[in-house]
Amino acid sequence: MPSRPQESGPREFRPTGEPVPPASLSEISDTSSIIDVRAPGEFAVDHIPGSSNVPLLDDAERREAGTIYRIEGQKSAHLWALQRLSTRLENFFLALKQQVGDSSHPVICCARGGNRSAHVVEFLIDRGIEARQLTGGYRSFRQGVIENLSTCTLDNLFVLDGYTGVGKTRLLQHIEAQHPGRIIDLEKYAGHRSSVLGDIGLKPTSQKHFESQLAAALDGLDRESPWILIEAESRKVGDRQVPDALWRVMRQAPRIELVAGLERRARMLVDEYSTDLGWQPVIERVETLRGYDKLGTAGVDRVQGLLTDGKAIEAAIYLLEHHYDPRYRHGGQQKQFLFAIENLETPVAAQELEHRLDETVAS
Template sequence: MFQDITVTDLLILKEKQAYTMIDVRSPKEFKEATIPGSINIPVFNDEERVEVGTIYKQVGKEAAMEKGLAIFSKKLPAFIAEFNKVDTPMTVFCWRGGMRSKTAATVLELMGIRANRLSGGIRAYRRWVVKYLETKEFGPELLVLNGYTGAGKTVILQKLQEKGYPVIDLEEMAGHRGSIFGQIGLTPSNQKKFDSALVTEMLKYEDERFVLIEGESKRIGRVYLPDVIFEKKERGLQIFINLPLEERVKNIIEEYEPWSKPELFQEAFSYIKKKIHTPAAKQIQSHLEKGEFEPAVKLLLEYYYDPRYEHSASHFQESQKMTIQAVSVDDALKKLLDILHNQKQSKIRA
């Protein structure tokens, strides 16, 4: 008989060996939120799940189970074939540890494939994540990368991560760059997906002396930073990257490629237009309509983003701050690497 395991059991198993977590819910449910690192082998596809659910509501549980069994039996060979590709120990789970994961685990056992089942399903995992974020302290010091918009903070963090430094990329997990234009070209995460990804990174780095993150506001796109990270970020060492305005404009143009989706940039600008001095707002609007993105970005920085950044950065104490003056992103990265290489973190604040 398959074994039911808890979330804690699952995390211990993952830590000890190569392990595969398999979400047997529908692809739509899997896309909305799952346990990070899981793969999706669904019992029902999206349409089948809706059909069975409708029968459950309109007719009853027994009729829904009968229909579900009829659907699943036809796809059983393909279902088993997918599991045969997995060459590690595994755990299956569904929404609340109900019929789908039980059916999957039972059928797999009949076919000689051993799989545990997560007790309580992803709902139990979500409760565990929420409790972790509410009750756990994150040990490492946070080194917070700040700078005017376009200073290349995200690129610098990515390069540091490639070099093996402990980095938590909040914007990547949020699916948002943190500005009014930040969702363009990205798929925003929901809170469940963001929290799960964040806890995974916190567990990964809990024994590090420090972790590098980007200076973010409480809200990033559609998600909010939990207090355990936001408050620690506010207390951390704030490293400010200063680049020339022209360099920042170039970086923004290269990252966003506004010519590929000009209508989205005009739409996003409409949300902040009233917050900008009228003559400048009209100039920005005109530049965007004509596809003149460099002058538009320059004016956006001067009249909107830079003043907001200066206001948000003013509340940090001088003892928390360190400034890196650089001429380019590569220059800033080199100077930051010199700091990280040549000084112990306990001395950076001195």
């Protein structure tokens, strides 16, 4: 569709239904912004990593449009949605412009590459912005994620294992900052530390968004790197399940053990789990461990009491000794490690780990 002179503002919008310029996922450049016009609830479940949300309809309006569609048909629902949008067209246009920024040829995404994104593309072109419609919408992206994850093969993967609190995640993040594309951070994608306290201070993601971020990370791995690192996890990271293909690779990959003294582990846990609300979220969550394995009611009372008294280090040590460590020992009886790294200081341990990995791969 040819460009039209930019107007002073979006006084009205009457979509013509004419074809709009398409863009496939493979055609989207790094300088193109992706704007998702689905409702906030749809976007929250999953979206293309890096995309922004400027919804045509809010969640309540989307439900209402769906009801009208079922009772009166597509045309009535379409007209109702356009009428709702007309009441806030100026704000909608400004929100779109803000997300477009300096992007060349912004790409507009909806659920299936239908009317929602087509209308917004036409709306933007009518106002001088050369937008394009994502072919197939979010659904085409989701299909690509599923295919990507089902064919995962990583011959150079190593698993970093160790007791709770030894600093595995911190170490991996340090290496990622130094060498982008060498780390797969499952806990980051899940928004969960994979323990009973794991979501404190974090925002867990949906299974679909966990998979989307994982697929993006796999696509972004450094293919020239002699090794890739991932933290040891159970099959589930919080409530998010590791895809079958990656799980098989993880189970077969060589393991490295990270070790640290008890007090250092406790201090790292305290740093990691402290929140703006103090220790109250931890006190409440520990309650779920009553009658659980070796901790028991007395142990929960002790941990809660120590936290209430501001003795967080002592509480962490008690949790490690009576909850986390026994569970790790029980689950790790059959584990074999290539070598162990002591984590006295994260940068030093990271450097040693990288050196040992380079030696291992070269031998």
